[in-house]
Amino acid sequence: xxxxxxxxxxxxxxxxxxxxxxxxxxxxxxxxxxxxxxxxxxxxxxxxxxxxxxxxxxxxxxxxxxxxxxxxxxxxxxxxxxxxxxxxxxxxxxxxxxxxxxxxxxxxxxxxxxxxxxxxxxxxxxxxxxxxxxxxxxxxxxxxxxxxxxxxxxxxxxxxxxxx
Amino acid sequence: xxxxxxxxxxxxxxxxxxxxxxxxxxxxxxxxxxxxxxxxxxxxxxxxxxxxxxxxxxxxxxxxxxxxxxxxxxxxxxxxxxxxxxxxxxxxxxxxxxxxxxxxxxxxxxxxxxxxxxxxxxxxxxxxxxxxxxxxxxxxxxxxxxxxxxxxxxxxxxxxxxxxxxxxxxxxxxxxxxxxxxxxxxxxxxxxxxxxxxxxxxxxxxxxxxxxxxxxxxxxxxxxxxxxxxxxxxxxxxxxxxxxxxxxxxxxxxxxxxxxxxxxxxxxxxxxxxxxxxxxxxxxxxxxxxxxxxxxxxxxxxxxxxxxxxxxxxxxxxxxxxxxxxxxxxxxxxxxxxxxxxxxxxxxxxxxxxxxxxxxxxxxxxxxxxxxxxxxxxxxxxxxxxxxxxxxxxxxxxxxxxxxxxxxxxxxxxxxxxxxx
Numbered sequence: 001x002x003x004x005x006x007x008x009x010x011x012x013x014x015x016x017x018x019x020x021x022x023x024x025x026x027x028x029x030x031x032x033x034x035x036x037x038x039x040x041x042x043x044x045x046x047x048x049x050x051x052x053x054x055x056x057x058x059x060x061x062x063x064x065x066x067x068x069x070x071x072x073x074x075x076x077x078x079x080x081x082x083x084x085x086x087x088x089x090x091x092x093x094x095x096x097x098x099x100x101x102x103x104x105x106x107x108x109x110x111x112x113x114x115x116x117x118x119x120x121x122x123x124x125x126x127x128x129x130x131x132x133x134x135x136x137x138x139x140x141x142x143x144x145x146x147x148x149x150x151x152x153x154x155x156x157x158x159x160x161x162x163x164x
Numbered sequence: 165x166x167x168x169x170x171x172x173x174x175x176x177x178x179x180x181x182x183x184x185x186x187x188x189x190x191x192x193x194x195x196x197x198x199x200x201x202x203x204x205x206x207x208x209x210x211x212x213x214x215x216x217x218x219x220x221x222x223x224x225x226x227x228x229x230x231x232x233x234x235x236x237x238x239x240x241x242x243x244x245x246x247x248x249x250x251x252x253x254x255x256x257x258x259x260x261x262x263x264x265x266x267x268x269x270x271x272x273x274x275x276x277x278x279x280x281x282x283x284x285x286x287x288x289x290x291x292x293x294x295x296x297x298x299x300x301x302x303x304x305x306x307x308x309x310x311x312x313x314x315x316x317x318x319x320x321x322x323x324x325x326x327x328x329x330x331x332x333x334x335x336x337x338x339x340x341x342x343x344x345x346x347x348x349x350x351x352x353x354x355x356x357x358x359x360x361x362x363x364x365x366x367x368x369x370x371x372x373x374x375x376x377x378x379x380x381x382x383x384x385x386x387x388x389x390x391x392x393x394x395x396x397x398x399x400x401x402x403x404x405x406x407x408x409x410x411x412x413x414x415x416x417x418x419x420x421x422x423x424x425x426x427x428x429x430x431x432x433x434x435x436x437x438x439x440x441x442x443x444x445x446x447x448x449x450x451x452x453x454x455x456x457x458x459x460x461x462x463x464x465x466x467x468x469x470x471x472x473x474x475x476x477x478x479x480x481x482x483x484x485x486x487x488x489x490x491x492x493x494x495x496x497x498x499x500x501x502x503x504x505x506x507x508x509x510x511x512x513x514x515x516x517x518x519x520x521x522x523x524x525x526x527x528x529x530x531x532x533x534x535x536x537x538x539x540x541x542x543x544x545x546x547x548x549x550x551x552x553x554x555x556x557x558x559x560x561x562x563x564x565x566x567x568x569x570x571x572x573x574x575x576x577x578x579x580x581x582x583x584x585x
Binding site for chain 1 (some may be wrong): 307
């Protein structure tokens with residue numbers, strides 16, 4: 001499984017209120033949420049984003065609220081992967097649970113600029129800046145989480161593996 | 165191997181003798197919480213299981229508190245979906261408008277939280293219940309859906325930071341100032357993935373409302389949970405609210421902490437978090453002249469009776485500055501009634517403040533107190549991110565009820581010590 005696209009590069013502590021402002025949380029419709037994605041941080045994001053593009057951000061991405069609307073808006077906007085130096089824990093959980101691929105790799109974040117062409121090979125955990133040719137290895141997920149991702153999310157994993 | 169208090173609660177709920185940091189476990193839950201924003205997404209996910217019943221109708225709490233009383237048609241639709249699910253699945257703890265309060269004040273008050281419980285909620289401030297010696301943490305809607313179906317959730321066992329408290333808080337300094345001080349010290353990701361365990365002889369002087377406030381904002385340091393040991397103060401609260409016998413877990417004496425912070429409560433000052441992060445803190449002495457347009461006193465962080473008493477003490481017999489819109493929202497109906505009985509609501513109204521029904525509304529820029537472009541608010545809430553209370557070019561300054569009330573009187577961020585009684 002591979003993702004490739006243009007990088008949207010942001011700073012540290014990108015919070016869930018700027019990813020999807022609460023004034024839009026009176027709906028759970030994914031497309032409507034996606035139409036306001038990143039609005040208070042980067043009003044041009046929604047106009048520019050194309051299917052497969054990648055968000056690259058510094059530490060503590062997704063801090064703040066537990067709203068699953070945040071990873072859902074990002075995924076539905078067309079983003080194929082979020083690469084960050086670190087993730088806030090609820091966002092990390094939510095992204096895995098809904099099947100939005102995420103990668104923690106500080107070195108890659110430092111080596112990627114806004115608009116660079118970036119590719120990610122998920123199984124190997126390899127991130128490549130196709131614009132500069134630089135390449136990095138990210139920490140792979142623990143086996144438990146890999147199983148969940150290959151089952152296509154938490155609900156399916158639980159149905160298959162354990163509880164029902 | 166020794167364990168922290170948080171680790172012991174997780175081990176007990178995973179039916180194992182021992183857990184270690186980093187270990188992935190599947191654990192049994194005592195309570196699953198959702199609100200009117202997160203539940204609709206969870207209900208859609210729950211439907212994917214293709215099962216009729218929830219795991220236990222008495223262990224789920226659904227609280228329509230965010231955009232209620234319904235702020236618009238879309239919010240009304242979301243609340244309707246949640247209400248119909250609650251009736252259809254025979255959820256015992258569904259709180260309709262009239263019984264509803266802000267979830268993290270309501271659940272302990274209604275006796276749904278016990279010491280030793282393992283609780284998840286689809287709301288990031290679910291970590292509040294650590295004040296009563298429970299392990300509680302925020303999750304997303306899919307986790308909530310899975311938990312409603314199975315009664316279980318997966319956890320990565322956290323390591324912990326220890327906050328060793330000594331001394332006593334000075335007058336006008338509260339639990340809010342302590343937690344803002346801590347977040348300022350360690351940063352908004354200073355406790356990322358970790359437990360924050362509060363201990364030391366200073367704990368005894370913190371009332372239960374201060375402890376709720378402190379645990380409530382553990383998430384603002386990135387923590388998985390915040391937790392206090394179970395002492396007489398916690399037992400007294402539980403005895404008055406929860407019918408179950410408290411299950412007391414204690415950290416081992418040689419429990420391992422990644423780091424221990426020693427804090428003398430007597431040295432703390434009223435503290436304010438400037439825009440746009442909760443770790444951007446300054447003591448009241450370093451604030452300078454900041455003109456404000458609105459004051460919000462309430463929320464899951466500071467809408468409890470002690471908070472209202474402090475605000476009323478400052479506002480009694482005075483008038484808020486005519487340029488400051490002052491909004492007070494008691495967190496639950498019980499707190500509202502108590503504030504009425506104690507004459508606090510009259511003090512607020514006579515001072516020129518408005519008193520709202522319980523709602524999360526203004527804290528997250530939902531309704532009941534939205535800021536326009538360029539406006540500033542002092543709020544006793546928990547987040548001051550860009551656009552949190554309204555326009556992306558508005559600003560929120562986080563503070564205690566004492567600082568908020570003092571600021572309402574002067575129109576500037578003010579030191580409660582400077583207000584004459």
